[in-house]
Amino acid sequence: MNRVIDDPDQVTEGTLRGVLAAHPDLLVATDHPRVLRHAGDRPKGRVGIVTGGGSGHEPAFLGYVGPGLCDAVAVGEVFASPTAKSFHAAFKEADGGKGVACLYGNYAGDNMNVKMAAKLAAKDDITVRTVIANDDVASAPREEADKRRGVAGEILMWKAGGARAAEGADLDGVIASAQKAIDNTRSIGIGLSACTIPAAGKPNFTIEAGKMEVGIGHHGEHGIAVLPVAPAKEMAGLMLERILADLEFGGEDVSVLVSGLGATPLMELYLLYGHVDEILRAHRITPRFRFVGNYFTSLEMAGVSVTVTRLDEELDRLLRAPARSIGLTVAG
Amino acid sequence: MNRVIDDPDQVTEGTLRGVLAAHPDLLVATDHPRVLRHAGDRPKGRVGIVTGGGSGHEPAFLGYVGPGLCDAVAVGEVFASPTAKSFHAAFKEADGGKGVACLYGNYAGDNMNVKMAAKLAAKDDITVRTVIANDDVASAPREEADKRRGVAGEILMWKAGGARAAEGADLDGVIASAQKAIDNTRSIGIGLSACTIPAAGKPNFTIEAGKMEVGIGHHGEHGIAVLPVAPAKEMAGLMLERILADLEFGGEDVSVLVSGLGATPLMELYLLYGHVDEILRAHRITPRFRFVGNYFTSLEMAGVSVTVTRLDEELDRLLRAPARSIGLTVAG
Structure with missing residues (x-):
């Protein structure tokens, strides 16, 4: 496969540089090099929405940050989970005092890092609750639906959760709607x-x-x-x-x-x-x-x-x- | 290349069927099986915009039909010009009594078929004028710019021409703006x-x-x-x-x-x-x-x-x- 890249170890950095240059109206850099935030106002007085995942799935995940969708995104290496530190930094970027809904896909690395990040955020008095997408019917039988992977259905989860947050619902309400979206x-x-x-x-x-x-x-x-x-x-x-x-x-x-x-x-x-x-x-x-x-x-x-x-x-x-x-x- | 197709000779038909099913708010079928029209009102009392080209370039060309862009599109086989008949049918679909601007790319087949179609349209009292995109600098030297191919720059031509038609400009004005867009x-x-x-x-x-x-x-x-x-x-x-x-x-x-x-x-x-x-x-x-x-x-x-x-x-x-x-x- 002939590629449009420079150093193969730096493709994520290069992608983020290009995304920020192309969409300054949508996305801005943060203090954490692997966290992008929506360029608009922070979600003051409403629930913040965070997602995150490996690179290489573009426009997922960073392409679903914006009004009515996610507020911040943690970006991993190609096909690898973002670190706990980057999820933690994304929670801080998305916190507007009403808690953060972290809506992500069911993969071992993401589960571990989101859990650690939520603990770190608790020390900052940021409440984080999660919805873990498991829409891929092929990845486990129905009785073991909690083992299923999250795939493109995550987009519906982000859309539902983001819209509910924009309506001003509290964290319980946002989580319930995002969960309902993925459950269906x-x-x-x-x-x-x-x-x-x-x-x-x-x-x-x-x-x-x-x-x-x-x-x-x-x-x-x-x-x-x-x-x-x-x-x-x-x-x-x-x-x-x-x-x-x-x-x-x-x-x-x-x-x-x-x-x-x-x-x-x-x-x-x-x-x-x-x-x-x-x-x-x-x-x-x-x-x-x-x-x-x-x-x-x-x-x-x-x-x-x-x-x-x-x-x-x-x-x-x-x-x-x-x-x-x-x-x-x-x-x- | 493993593909998502049925009969390899019927991919254009299958594509059009799917496009029409997915976007009934944007595109509708016409009497001509290879012509799609914008689902909204016909361009009554303003200039109509037509484009066309081979399939396989999606979202070009049919993906640029809609408000503020093209009114109708003639669809060719994969990498082949639409027929003169289909361009002619597209002109009729896009005509609102103020003439039609046909904005397309500089390829021998398209040039021939658009020219024939414009003659047929003249018999229906439809005035057709053209802008022929030639934005590809690699396809001929600058002194022979009229030999250059039209490529992605066509999108800017459609955007400029479509916006000018929506503003209510006459055919001269629409053609001038589309030509200016591609010339730049x-x-x-x-x-x-x-x-x-x-x-x-x-x-x-x-x-x-x-x-x-x-x-x-x-x-x-x-x-x-x-x-x-x-x-x-x-x-x-x-x-x-x-x-x-x-x-x-x-x-x-x-x-x-x-x-x-x-x-x-x-x-x-x-x-x-x-x-x-x-x-x-x-x-x-x-x-x-x-x-x-x-x-x-x-x-x-x-x-x-x-x-x-x-x-x-x-x-x-x-x-x-x-x-x-x-x-x-x-x-x-």
Whole structure:
């Protein structure tokens, strides 16, 4: 893979420098070199929202900082958790006296570092509560849902939590809405090629030509099955079968997010969305919100993920609320 | 390349089906299967804006239809011009009695088909005038600028023309503003890997591992030089050297657009933007508008393009005007 980088060990630094230069209206640097904060006013008198995660998933995570979304982000190395210190610094940046909701994905490193950071923040009299996204249905059976990874469904969690914080809800309310968003969200991915961490220089997993890995994780974690590449219609069927088996429906509309994993052309994402839309409607499920694009990626991995969120009145209102960021803008 | 497609000969149909299902608020089908129209009111009493081009460059071209941008788009097969019939149908969709501005890129097929379509439209009493984007500095020397290809700079042309039409300018005024936008715009790309037209099944050009092609076209057209892959800082220097030699500056601010060609991760685009920003500022040129992302792609080609637009008061106003589309939204 030929890359647009300088020193392979400094890609995160270079990315942050470019992001700050490109979006001074959205993001500003802080005293901690791996923490960015929303360029607007600090969340004084309301709940602050923090997220964080490894680099290489852009626009996640830093691309979801902005009005109506997150207030601060802790940035890790490529595919690695941010440190406890950086989560702690992000909590301080996002604290406006009403507590901080840390909304992040279920990975061992993040869990450990967020827990340590919350303890450090408690000494500063900052209350931190968490919602841990576990939307990836392929990563563990339903009975062990607490072992599931967080993937592109995190975007819905940030949107719901951020909108609720902007409405002025207290920490309990923000946590409840973010938790509801992720509890009603299921995702699954299909990997079509591997990717390489620049500093490693070669992929730590492989996907053969002509094969697809159903249920692959955002870092190449093993999925459910390696199968011959199927037509897009079958891919959509396979993915929705898993999602719909896991999320019971009683006539609710949904939000659908189709995200590329990096190298798959946008035209293929739309082609897949056409099938997803058709299959959902055949199940009498209406896609009320539709997002198609590279929302949560894994470097140059080819492939796609599908995320379905079951809506109620509250989630509908929170998804419609205005928001502005690199990754997601809602006019409101 | 493992793909998310069904029949390789039907990827454009599948893409359009998915786009229409995902964005009924933005785009609607027309009587012509390869023409989409903005879902809002037709441009009654104002100039209509049409564009068109081959598929595989998404979000270009259909992703730039919407309020403040284009009114209708003619969609070609992958990397192939739309037919004269489809351009003609798009002119009819976009005509509101004040004429149509067809803003497209300088390729032989598009030139021929737009010319034929304009003749057909004349018989319907629809006046069509054109601006032909030629922003790619690498595709011909300055003295032969009319031979240069149109690339990502087309986005600035659509933005300026669309904003001017929304202001209520007549056809002369819209054409003048779109022409001014492209006359003040220069682009150049670097290719880092080839791409494959699905129906062809193998790439019609190659880029070796460890090599980069400076000045590559959006369909793999040959550039200026094949060199060993350079650090991002040198890539930025090489590209801006060509652009700045071609566009004289007298203290104007600029708009900068860094677009990925498809498979290059977003983090690398930002990393490159950091260098572009620094080099421009060292030349006392201030990037007033900054766009970084996959704005104009070539399937899964790895690589990047840089587009610089010299601003005056009018272009500043037109770039700030509100717009909404799949590829570009400006809150206004």
